[in-house]
C-alpha cells in the first residue's frame with residue numbers, strides 16, 4: 001500500500017492511503033457458528049464504494065461482517081481481497097488490509113481519545129508498542145479526518161456516544177486499511193450525530209478510496225449513502241443491488257414485515273399508516289404542495305382513519321397520503337382535476353364527519369379543490385379568516401395544528 005503525506009480536507013497534514021484500487025468480494029459464502037445462519041452470499045465492494053448490509057434483527061449481518069474480517073471461519077465459500085483469500089492471510093498483514101469496528105460498547109477504561117486511536121497502529125508498531133513519528137502523525141491525521149482533534153486528551157470513558165463513535169472510526173482509519181468494516185456505525189446516536197457519521201463515512205470512501213462495508217437498520221440513511229446494498233433475510237440474500245433500484249416499498253415491507261408502517265423510497269422515509277383495520281373514516285383531507293404531509297402523519301399517529309384528495313401524483317402530499325390514508329384520490333401530474341377524480345373525492349368528503357383544508361396553494365390545476373371544500377358541510381381550515389373570505393370558502397378557521405387537534409377531540 002502506498003502511503004504518502006498529503007493535505008487533508010481541513011488543510012492539515014496526515015498519513016493517508018493515497019491509492020487504493022482494492023476490492024473485497026464474497027463468493028458463495030456460508031456463515032454461522034455451529035449452524036449455518038446465512039448461505040450462498042456473493043457480492044463485491046470496490047475501492048471508494050460503500051456497501052450496506054441490511055436485514056432484520058438476528059438475520060446474520062454481524063456474523064457476516066465478522067466472517068468478512070476473518071474473525072470467523074466460513075462454513076462454505078470464501079472471502080477475497082484483491083483475489084487473495086482473507087482466511088489465509090497472516091493476522092499482521094490482514095490488519096493492514098481490513099479494519100473492523102463492532103457495535104459493542106467499548107470499555108476503554110482510562111484511555112484518552114489519542115490512546116484509543118493509537119491502538120489502530122498495532123499492525124505497524126514494534127513489539128512493545130512504541131509509536132514513532134509516523135505513527136503519531138497517522139493518529140493525529142485520523143483524528144483530524146473525523147474532526148475530533150479536540151478529543152485527543154479527553155478520557156474515552158467521559159465521551160458521549162457520538163464522540164466515541166468518531167474515535168472508533170479514527171481508530172479504524174489509523175490502521176490505514178483498504179477496507180473498513182463497520183457494524184451498525186450509527187447505533188446509539190441521535191439524529192444529528194447519525195447524519196454526521198454517515199457523511200463522514202461517505203467522505204472517507206470518496207476521498208480516501210477506502211471500500212466500506214457496514215451493517216445498518218437505517219434504511220433511510222442506507223438509501224442516501226450506500227452505493228450498493230445487500231438485504232438479508234431467512235438465511236439468504238433477499239435482494240442485492242443499487243439502493244435506488246432495490247429498496248422499494250414492497251421489498252422493505254417484505255423484509256421487515258412492518259404492518260403498521262410503509263416505506264416510500266421517493267421520499268426516503270417510513271410513514272405510519274392509519275390502515276389499521278378500522279373502516280369508519282372520520283376525516284377527509286384536502287391538501288397539496290406539501291401542505292398536508294404533517295397533518296396526515298399526525299392523523300395516522302393518532303390512529304384517526306382518514307381519506308385524502310384530490311392530490312396530484314408526484315406531489316409529496318400524494319406520496320404521504322398513499323402511505324398513510326385509507327383511500328387517496330389522485331390526479332395525473334400537472335393536469336387539471338377532472339370530473340372522475342372530483343366526484344370520487346366529493347363522495348369521500350361527504351361520507352366523513354369533517355373535512356380538513358390544509359391551506360394548500362391554489363393554482364389552475366387544483367382549483368376544483370375549492371369547489372370540493374365548498375361542497376362539504378363541516379370544514380376545518382388552516383387558512384386565516386381573511387383568506388377564507390377572499391377565497392369564498394365556507395369553513396371554520398382553526399389557526400393552528402394544536403387548535404385542529406382540539407377540534408378533533410384529541
Ligand SMILES: Nc1ncnc2c1ncn2[C@@H]1O[C@H](COP(=O)(O)OP(=O)(O)OP(=O)(O)O)[C@@H](O)[C@H]1O
Pocket residue numbers: 033034037055056057058059060061062063064
Ligand atoms: N457467538 C455466537 N454463537 C452462536 N450463535 C450466535 C453467536 N452470535 C450470534 N449468534 C446467533 O446468530 C444469529 C445471527 O446473529 P447476528 O448478530 O449475526 O444477527 P444480526 O443480523 O447482526 O442481528 P442484529 O441486527 O440484532 O444485530 C442469531 O440467531 C444469534 O443469536
